[in-house]
């Protein structure tokens with residue numbers, strides 16, 4: 001049985017697993033965190049050790065696929081710039097791993113990898129025009145057009161998070177430095193900022209009381225938990241954020257004309273509170289024609305497996321189509 005090794009390189013840890021041609025994970029997952037300060041050397045060492053662990057008992061491994069944060073030049077196998085790692089610039093990661101293991105290796109941006117996973121075994125099976133949107137502490141997107149990933153001329157296609165949805169806004173600063181970007185207004189990070197706005201305007205006293213007066217304690221995760229426990233202001237904040245999620249989705253519908261938008265990322269855990277609002281806003285704001293054919297649904301993959309599965313799909317895409 002031929003296997004592919006899928007490697008998911010996250011911000012804090014590296015995880016990998018062997019995947020067969022049917023998209024099933026075979027055997028145990030392996031994971032590691034870089035030791036000490038996160039530098040190019042410690043991060044690459046952690047990737048190699050994790051891969052070596054996973055390959056120890058495996059034979060018939062056809063190749064390695066790696067999902068990597070940040071800008072990736074898939075064709076050259078280069079990780080251009082992953083956020084959060086010191087001294088990392090243009091690292092030929094595929095070649096490094098190939099030399100170390102003797103196996104053909106491909107790398108791809110982590111959001112595109114997740115989209116490959118959705119197309120292969122997730123919510124987008126059989127759908128060739130779709131957009132995968134990851135709603136986490138930031139917002140990333142990957143675009144499938146006519147069955148293929150769209151990467152753009154310099155690998156940065158799909159940066160929907162940095163489109164302006166609130167020109168003139170001075171409250172929500174994006175990590176890129178600009179104001180009014182979709183990511184700044186609709187990601188998990190925006191929840192805490194929005195809660196502070198509610199408190200500053202006097203409408204959020206009940207939320208502050210709920211936090212025992214500890215304003216610093218109010219993070220995105222805390223708000224999601226408070227909403228889960230039924231706090232009406234936390235629910236209102238999530239719904240307000242849902243409207244902003246919907247504005248960005250309307251833009252995607254207008255420009256990409258997708259059959260499907262698949263939503264993933266940490267915000268999905270509270271989707272039961274905000275998804276309906278986001279959906280209604282998207283359909284109201286988008287043009288009627290593309291809106292009539294666009295479905296919006298959450299990811300169907302186990303969040304712990306999606307990155308590994310998608311990275312393995314990179315391998316099968318290169319050396320022969322998987323069983324569909």
Ligand SMILES: [Zn+2]
Nearest residue numbers: 162174176181
């Ligand atoms: Zn931005």
